[in-house]
Amino acid sequence: MVTILIVFHSQTGRTKTMAQAVAKGAKSIENISTILKEARETTLDDLLNSDGLAFGSPEYFGYMAGAIKDLFDRTYYQARGRKEIFKKPYVVFISAGNDGLGALTSIERICVGYQLKKIYEPVIARGDIDEAILSRCEELGKVIAAGCEAGIY
Ligand SMILES: Cc1cc2nc3c(=O)[nH]c(=O)nc-3n(C[C@H](O)[C@H](O)[C@H](O)COP(=O)(O)O)c2cc1C
16 A cells, blocks of 8 residues: 655645645545645654655745644654655645745755655645645645556656
C-alpha cells in the first residue's frame, strides 16, 4: 500500500475543503491510502512513513500559517538528511484572501531545506472555493498518488 499524507491547517474551512479534495483524488488511484491530518497533530513519523506529502495552508500575513511552520520547526533537525525523506515527492495547495504567493514560496523554500522534491504545480485558491479549485485539488491528489504508486519519483 502506498500512503499519501495530506497535512493542512484551516480556521474557516477553505483549506480543509481543499485538503479533502486532494485526498479524494489520491484515493481514486488503486492501492493508495491517505492520511488527512491537521498540522498541529502531525508528527515526524507521519512525514517519514508516508510515500508522498501534500501541504495545505492558508496565507497569513504574507506567509504560511503558523501551524504549518510549527510542523517544520518541530521536525527539521530529525528529518533533514534522513533517507526516508530525501527526495520524497510533495505538492502544495494554498487558500488565500487575495494573494497566496507568500505562503507558497515560504513552504517551497523550507521544502528545499528538507530536500523534498516538488512534483507538480501548486494550487492557489483566492477567496471562496469553487468547483474549478476542487477539481484542481483532486488532480493534485491523483498526480502525486499515481506517481508514487508507479514509483516514478
Ligand atoms: C490572521 C490572518 C492573516 C491573513 N493574511 C492574509 C494575507 O496575507 N494574504 C491573503 O491573501 N489572505 C490573508 N488572509 C486570508 C486567508 O488566507 C483566507 O481567508 C483563507 O482562505 C483562510 O483559509 P481557511 O478557511 O482554511 O482558514 C489572512 C487571514 C487571517 C485570519
